[in-house]
Amino acid sequence: MKRFHIHVGVDKLDESIRFYSALFAAEPVKTKPDYAKWLLEDPRVNFAISTRAKTKGVDHLGIQVDEDSELTELRERLKVANMAVVDEGERVCCYARSEKSWVQDPAGIPWEAYRTMEDAQLFAGEADEAETACCTPEMMGKPDCCEPSEQTAGCCG
Secondary structure, eight states, X not given: XXXXXXXXXXXXXXXXXXXXXXXXXXXXXXXXXXXXXXEEETTEEEEEEEXXXXXXXXXXXXXXXXXXXXXXXXXXXXXXXXXXXXXXXXXXXXXXXXEEEEEEOTTOOEEEEEEEEEEOSSSBSOGGGTTOOSOOGGGTTOSSOOOOOTTTTTOOO
């Protein structure tokens, strides 16, 4: 089964958690000092906010799948349509270990297709690279991770 994913950049996490918890009539399933996530069933959506996004507002959209076969089918469908799909592979991002790919829609909005395997203790990267990260759509496809900066908020692809 697939779940729609929305990631929104925010300035004030606590204020935003209060707002979205009231809007969704649900508390987040995961909270960190810079991140919160709701897994809603009605509507079925993975809604996340963080203070790490490059800009405030919608950072990226995505489709989260439960099974490898669903991810393979989604990737193949995009490739058959001649879309420039960037297979990122297995990454730690947004406090989870996931297998993911990225594509941009005609308006330039980044979309990720991914399957989450498990929770992680870091926002991104490995223990020895905790300040570098994935999840920056404009960095997708870069061979090396960038250095954290104010523009990337410690997030590289």
